Amino acid sequence: MSTQRIPGPTERIVIVGAGLSGLTAGLYLRAAGHQVTIIERDGHAGGLVRTEQLTAADGTTHRFDTGATILTMPELILDALGAVGVDRVRATARLDLRRVDPSYAMRFADGSALDVRADRAALVKEVDVRFGAEQARGVAELATWLDRLYDVEYDAFIDRNFDGLTDFVGPELRGPVTQLVRLGTIRGLTGAIARFVSDDRLQRAFTFQALYAGVPPQRAAAIYAIIAQMDIGRGVSYPVGGMGRVGEVLAQAFRDAGGVIDFGTRATALRHVGSRVEVVHGVDSDGASIDYPADAVIAAVGVPVIESLLAAGSSGGGRGTRRRRRSVRYSPSAVVAHGIVPTSATRSWPGDHHSIDFGQAWKSTFRQISPGRRRRGELMSDPSLLLTRPAISDPENFCRNGFESVSVLAPCPNLDTAPFDWAPLARPYVAECLAVLEQRGYCGITDMEVLRVDDPSSWAAAGYGAGTPFSAAHTVAQTGPFRTPNRWPGVENLIVAGAATTPGVGIPPVLISGRLAADRITPTGARR
Template sequence: MPARTPHIAVIGAGLAGLAAAARLRAHGVDVTVFETGDVPGGLVRTETIGGHRFDTGATVLTMPSLIVDTVTQLGVSAREALDRLAAAPVDPSYVMNYADGASLSIPHDAAAVPDAVAEALGARAGAGAADLLGWLRRVYDAEFDTFIDRNFDPTGLVDARTRRAAARLVRLRTLGGLTGAVSRFVDDERLQRAFTFQALYAGVPPHRARAIYAIIADMDIGRGVSAPAGGMGRVGRVIADALVDADVEIVYGTTVRALRRDHDGTVTAVVTDDDTIAVDAVVATAERDAVARLADERPRRRLRYSPSAVVVHGVLPVGATDTWRSGHHTVDFGRAWTQTFAEITGRRGRLMSDGSFLITRGAVGDPDTFIADGAESVSVLAPTPNLESADLDWNVLAGPYVAEILATLAARGYPGIDAMRVLRVDHPRTWADAGLPAGTPFSAAHTAAQTGPLRTRNVWPTSRNLILAGSATVPGVGIPPVLVSGGLAADRVTDLLRGDDGTR
């Protein structure tokens, strides 16, 4: 008799689950993806609110090549994958406005960044930016393949490949602080902000983050930001459609309630409201504590979570934004910087006293999607403490705080934004009600004790065939790391099925 084809369950059709399913299917196993919602993509999504379209999760797309790589595993050509994704360069990738009146537009093409910096901030800053970009690329080259896109087990921490890469990172002086590393190349504090604000994605202040996180700046400023036609939700749909074409079943509107395990912890089935489905392994993309509940366990390690955010989605009449110094992604910096991060990341968190904000205007590059009925969709993100560090009553506070944010921005040079018709406000309580721990969509922070091999491992400690993917596990938070995590999870399953679950 022919050997039975293994059946793998993937819990969650976010990008990590979709990436895991793609690689597993490419390896010839049967895959079923279970998704509670009715669309793929997880926190990378585009929604209609009051008749208007908004990217309501991640808004910054970097390294779209990882999406193409995911889809091509399923027999789609690279050209066809690019056509389906329909991602266009966002140029400028960012507009950065400063409290002293300066404005810096970051070109999509990294080769043009030094001249843009020189024009906005002076020749010395431009020369420093050129040197910094070169260093960022060297950090990426030393770090990505060995420390990000790779599964680790204890022996892998001391093998020759790891030692060589670690030695390169030491020579690049990445073990010190991020702000200090960037300041070796640029002494203009405004430009330092441009290359370190990305540490917020990792949940740590730039002055406390390790310089290894400079890789994030290379991923966006160094490689440019893109935007898929129709909004960020297209990313999940493109991968999901390719999976369905490859005979992967995606079951929407279905929640996995429990895992069946045998005496040694091996998962034998997943339990939904309507069925019990036998499986050979499970890839779970939920947050760690949610997976623990499925396994009927309580984690012993307490995690520290990233800050959260208030996100305002609203509309303005077409033309109202014409006088703004803005692009698709605009970062508006307050005068405070270190203080701001201390307020939102401290163990006793506080609202920003002098906020910095991200304004998203997808209509800059995609008016057909983000303009409707004479109104433009505009979103504003304000970082906040999470609910563990500041358990604020957001259901009461959100309205007044949004009014304060919009009034602040109107005074900073975005006239009319305080008259925006607000259609929805997401805040820490929104995220908590959606099941996200500490009320943050940014998962566990990349503190020293929660990064690299110290981050939650992607093999569940009591079930060797329960594999984790997503931002809660390795390598971490953000679209590129989450896509990578799905592939790493699939590799864990493949190694397990062939009886080799050691270091790759």
């Protein structure tokens, strides 16, 4: 199955967005000798993978990861750097990764806990001690099943460009499809995991990742168990200094390879004549207009942004503006509070770098934050919360003057399902969540000095559809061949990268999407 590439000249490439997908695409294209310019509205690279300094009341600044906090499969970053000649030794040194172990510390409403270890033998032993020999055997068998699922699914369905539905039923994929059926992936995710472990707490450990895909575990397809394999089976890493280091390293390598990044420049239109974009219009931080002639464009931004850029650049009757609109179902969103807590309090807390503190409710929680089309979303009545404490892995950068940087994430419905007025709601809701955590053993967290709260209105103001940073949900109708394709219909030289397109949401998928976008323009080498 050969990749359909864009026709015509491709010497000058303009990429809109310096997130991980845009940077990855740029690296592969520079490696192939193309002239590549990335325009980025913000003053930094990385998109939603970023580290920021926030200021406390006393004027001190504290470091926080204000976007993605989970880094898995860093080999994809090394591959992108390797494309422009940065060998793996130098690339690894630049990223300066530390292993996060346990990947997650999970606490349950009945007082039990589980440290999810990256090492399989250690994980099985942990389960044996806490949940018994039968559940430990089940986890060992589940881990083997996840390995087999990953081996079939990754190469055949994730790290590959598709040109239409017929690709999925062609002879090349008959074998992988048959293997997936034999692995039991036609059933739901929860049912697939329950074949191996009967304890609902362990089921949560291997299905909560469906939240990343925007689908409740009870409604998610078993194929999404691969997400658990990516972060539990393959482990979690952390770059010293914060997640923002990833974007910085990729951006520096891109510039070293001759690429150009114009920070502080906002794309305002994609001028297209007929079926081709000819110029990307932009405005710099001083308000000056800039035109970027383009043989091909990669839009590493959301679908609504692409549509608005095409509409603004229409010369009248351009086919590119008449893309068939369909209703997009978005993933749940999140309220994230970033604040500082005295280390005298945090040193007694349970958990680790990434701690998931589950409420008793599970199915009802997902119904609240991810309701059906005819239901209204609600705030969690019995919240399950994610605490991120990078100081556990990197104390020299995330502890200052006796205070530790702590982030608390509470999943919530997006603005389509619950159009709340978040301005008066966000901080009182954060206070409620902190009070819940105080009761669960995080003594002193209610005294956290909250330096910033991001909520659905924040994400919406930043241009994310429905006020969620997690993009379109991976429902059956928005997965694989039904997801926004990375070749924009009607515009032959416009390619899409990022979470909105294939393969989907999360750091591994957006890195893959960047390479797949580049592969639409030029061959990028053998797949993994």
